[in-house]
Amino acid sequence: MENEKSKISSFCGKTVLITGAAGFIGSNVARKLLNLEQEICVVGLDSMNDYYDVNLKNERLDYLLADRRFIFVKGSIADREMVDNVFAQYRPQVVINLAAQAGVRYSITNPDAYIETNIVGFYNILEAVRRSNENAANAVEHLVFASSSSIYGANAKVPYSTDDKADEPVSLYAATKRSNELMAHAYSKLYDIPATGLRFFTVYGPAGRPDMAYFSFTEKLLKGEKIKVFNHGNCQRDFTYIDDIVEGVVRVAAKAPEQKKGDDGLPVPPYRLYNIGNGQPENLINFINILSEELIRAGVLPENFDIKAHQELVPMQPGDVPVTYADTIPLERDFSFRPGTPLRTGLRKFAEWYAGYRK
Template sequence: MNFNNKTILVTGAAGFIGFYLSKQILENSDNTVSIIGLDNMNDYYDVSLKENRLSIISEMSSDKAKGNFIFVKGSLANKVLVDSVFEEYKPDIVINLAAQAGVRYSITNPEAYMESNLIGFFNILEACRHSYDNGEKGVDHLIYASSSSVYGANKKVPYSTEDKVDAPVSLYAATKKSNELLAHSYSKLYDIPSTGLRFFTVYGPMGRPDMAYFGFTNKLVKGEKIQIFNFGDMKRDFTYVDDIVTGVINVMGKTPSTKDGVKHKVYNIGNNQPESLMYFVETLERCLMKEGIIDKPAEKELLPMQPGDVYQTYADVDDLVKDFGFKPSISLEEGLSQFAKWYKEYYIK
């Protein structure tokens, strides 16, 4: 799918998913597509990794046959900035990926979540609303990132978008559920076609260093002990970043149909195959040893469950399959192998 002659606003463009999404759009469109990348470049994790992602996208867009990439540095919480971006570029599609991520960080730094995930998202919704003012065509489709965290400690698996999600166990999860509620109400009131995507544990090359697989790798390289919570008895629906991006691009091309007077829908994007944390660590160690990054498994310290964590995540992706004919399929071994190759190239060499 290409997006020729479209202007696409990607918030969080220097982030993990934002980078891969922008890259994929540029690779599969001609020079009539324009991506406006908005990111505040905060130091929640290594800024040089964000800068490296941006340099790759910028280099791609310098090719005259590829689309345009325009970077705007700033915060979603800055309403004047957000409004000015909408006024100047008039995006056809808005993909809101910018957010303060992380469950544990939300316990110690709640203000960051209020600013980015609530105020920032409200500013995006308001800008979409006013994009139709004075007879303007306005935004064709708003796509925004939610999270599997909204399911909290739900016991029923796999997690379905029909399940109740009114008992979040972390502030991060509460902000993401709030995004879904706000998007639904704005869609109802102002007829904004909106789609929320609940991502399930995204991993891969150039990923977020605060994620477990990245932290484990850093410690393995240093020969340090790694900490495994809930004594290793946890399961995650690990989803490779390429599958996430394919899912997003599919959703971009189709606005939700009207249901009960609202053009709003939520999808899960997950691998539909939860893996135990211990198997995940063992697979990661095998991939790192195969690349010669480490020469032996790590010593493991088994600890109780951390506040805000959940025992299991497991995505029901039937709606994704039914509406788009797509189901994430990249195996854990394949995905971690790609991560290990990148890690060796980026950090070891």
């Protein structure tokens, strides 16, 4: 209970900037912060692009806009002038950068979008934080940014540890996320900026991204189409429920890395990396079976639905990896938290939400 009080009080009276605030993770983080702390201002920034259905983003945003403590700014982090204006006007003490062009396969066909948002956009955020910290009154106390499990590439060692070498990405998306980590480390070292990167593992849940497997599979099955099962089903994913991701983000954001000097008198980078994953990889075929059972239970699919007849086993796609598996021991050690929502529980909540959403 003491830890909970400490976590909540750290946001009291502060302004928190969340980029990607209309996104799946961003909107849920904003909601959590507003529920946790009465004296808080949450500034949400989002480009509202059409990578997926904008109506879904608008629904998330409408919920947040009903709260007077939430301020929304429409714009892309790739727009440096706009980013600078947001920092100058609202002077956030905590910055949570969740804006990014997501998707492994999309990065193969639309690489420009990843360079613009994930590289140029993140650079703009780093520069805005650096300039803010030149004036102690405007200082950003903590920069938290989203990375991805994809940075581990085809790492054969499991579970994936933040101590592992991660310099062989197999997609441009992964390369941009690893670049974010390196850029943040450099700024942390040069300008003594407290920064924490979070490597997310396969996030899922209600009102999630339609391009993610559980959502897109549901849409296809409803239409009677076959779903493609990559690597002939020999894939494992560390599915992590959205509430666990959000809890991890908020706990981490509340506790910035310590600023201190090294023996040379220069700052030791106040920089940390953590995995946020369930730590229990699930076989893709098992995942599909549970999803179909919960969709049937929720009345989305008919009782006699034959899931096997709706699967097409196909080879591995470029950019994909056979397994993801998070080592979360550091997260548990430093924040007394470990994700643990069972896959069936999470997919049941998604199926129940989807039953209402499609109506």
